[in-house]
Amino acid sequence: xxxxRMKGTIIEKVVDDRxxxxxxxxxxxxxxxxxxxxxxxxxxxxxxIFDQIIDELEKNAQNQSIDEHIIVGITPIDRLxxxxxxxxxxxxxxxxxxxxxxxxxxxxxxFELSNYLEKEFKIKKGKQYKKILGHSLGGLxxxxxxxxxxxxxxxVGICASQWYQGWIDFIGKEKIxxxxxxxxxxxxxxxxxxxxxxxxxxxxxxxxxxxxxxxRLDKDKVKMVWDEFDHHENLINRYxxxxxxxxxxxxxxx
Numbered sequence: 001x002x003x004x005r006m007k008g009t010i011i012e013k014v015v016d017d018r019x020x021x022x023x024x025x026x027x028x029x030x031x032x033x034x035x036x037x038x039x040x041x042x043x044x045x046x047x048x049i050f051d052q053i054i055d056e057l058e059k060n061a062q063n064q065s066i067d068e069h070i071i072v073g074i075t076p077i078d079r080l081x082x083x084x085x086x087x088x089x090x091x092x093x094x095x096x097x098x099x100x101x102x103x104x105x106x107x108x109x110x111f112e113l114s115n116y117l118e119k120e121f122k123i124k125k126g127k128q129y130k131k132i133l134g135h136s137l138g139g140l141x142x143x144x145x146x147x148x149x150x151x152x153x154x155x156v157g158i159c160a161s162q163w164y165q166g167w168i169d170f171i172g173k174e175k176i177x178x179x180x181x182x183x184x185x186x187x188x189x190x191x192x193x194x195x196x197x198x199x200x201x202x203x204x205x206x207x208x209x210x211x212x213x214x215x216r217l218d219k220d221k222v223k224m225v226w227d228e229f230d231h232h233e234n235l236i237n238r239y240x241x242x243x244x245x246x247x248x249x250x251x252x253x254x
Contacts, residue, residue: 005055006051006054006055006058007026007058008023008024008025008026008028008054008058009023009024009028009029010022010023010024011024015113015116016108016112016113017077018074018075018077019043019044019075020043020072020073020074020075020113021043021047021072021073022070022071022072022073022117022121023050023054023070023071023072023073024070024121025058025061025068025069025070026058026061026062026068027068028070028122032122033122034122034123034124034125034129035068035069035070035121035122035123035124035129036067036069036070036123036124036128036129036130036131037069037070037071037072037117037123037124037129037130037131038069038070038071038072038131038132038133038243038246038247039072039074039109039113039130039131039132039133039152040071040072040073040074040132040133040134040138041074041076041079041083041132041133041134041135041137041138041139041141041142042073042074042075042076042079042134042135042136042138043072043073043074043075044073044075044076046073046135046239047073049235049236049239050071050073050239052236053236053239053240053243056240057240057243057247060244060247061247065248066243066244066247066248066249067247067248067249068247069131069246069247070117070121070122070123072113072117074109074113076105076138078099079137079138080095080096080097080098080099080137081098081099081100081101082099082101082102082104082105082141083102083105083134083137083138083140083141084098084099084100084101084102084137084140084141084164085100085102085103085140085141085144085164085167085170086100086102086166087099087100088100088164088165088166089165091197091198091199092197098164102141102144102148103148105141106141106144106145106148106149107149109132109151110149110151114130114151127150127151127152127153127180128153129153130151130152130153131152131153131154131155131156131246132145132151132152132154132155132156133155133156133157133158133239133242133243133246134156134157134158134160135158135159135160135235135238135239136158136159136160136161136231137161139156139157139158139159139160139161140157140160140161140162140164140167142155142156142157142160143155143157143160143162143171143183143209145178146176146177146178146181146183147170147171147174147175147176147177147178148177149177149178150177150178150179151178152178152181153180153181153182154181154182154183154184154245154246155181155182155183155184156183156184156186156242156245156246157183157184157185157186158186158187158235158238158239158242159186159187159188159191159202159206159231159238160185160187160206160209161199161202162202162205162206162208162209163192163198163199163200163201163202163205164198165198167205167209168205168208168209168212171209171212171213172212176216176217181221182221182222182223182245183213183217183221183222183223184223184224184225184241184242184245185206185209185210185213185222185223185224185225186224186225186226186227186238186241186242187202187203187206187207187224187225187226187227188202188203188226188227188228188229188230188231188233188234189203189226189227189228189229190203190228190229190230190233191203191206191230191231192231193230194230202231206224210222210224223245225241
């Protein structure tokens with residue numbers, strides 16, 4: 001944003017042999033209050049996008065159209081293992097199989113990492129103050145969290161790889177553990193258009209997932225945003241939409 005520069009602070013740390021970055025909002029050092037927190041997957045690649053959107057987010061927070069949050073970007077150790085809910089064969093020979101260690105990763109976020117952050121930083125405790133977002137497989141694991149814990153009040157999946165083997169059947173039948181949350185799906189109409197693997201079904205699976213969640217939750221808790229782009233395109237705007245949803249005051253409507 002022209003004439004506006006980030007006023008918050010970014011701290012980079014290694015926690016449990018994992019690289020993370022923590023964004024502290026502008027008022028953090030001068031206020032005694034506690035802040036809600038957003039957990040972001042693929043923190044290593046997200047950092048470059050964050051640098052391009054934080055000025056606008058801070059401006060909106062300054063205008064009180066959204067609330068200040070602490071934002072935590074988490075770098076995966078092996079995203080094909082940590083961001084997948086169960087084992088599946090690789091889509092391409094250049095990648096190893098999907099390891100299906102998502103349950104273990106989500107428990108790490110819920111307990112070890114969360115406990116560390118709440119001790120070190122001024123973070124509000126309680127589900128209503130915790131949100132989660134991810135892109136691609138990072139979006140898949142973020143959505144998967146609602147079937148594994150009752151930890152997050154808002155969830156965003158951006159182009160969330162819902163083509164994953166067995167996923168559509170799973171979300172239609174499996175018990176949802178999270179008893180109260182809002183969820184936003186962001187998807188591209190051209191996702192998978194150049195693929196010959198299961199990934200070619202990305203738009204169809206995103207639409208099916210949205211339909212399933214609409215039948216399983218209160219309709220006003222489930223939102224969908226489409227754009228005309230492919231999987232890795234329009235990411236800055238997609239993340240902006242996701243953050244505005246997560247950071248908005250609960251009394252405001254997206």
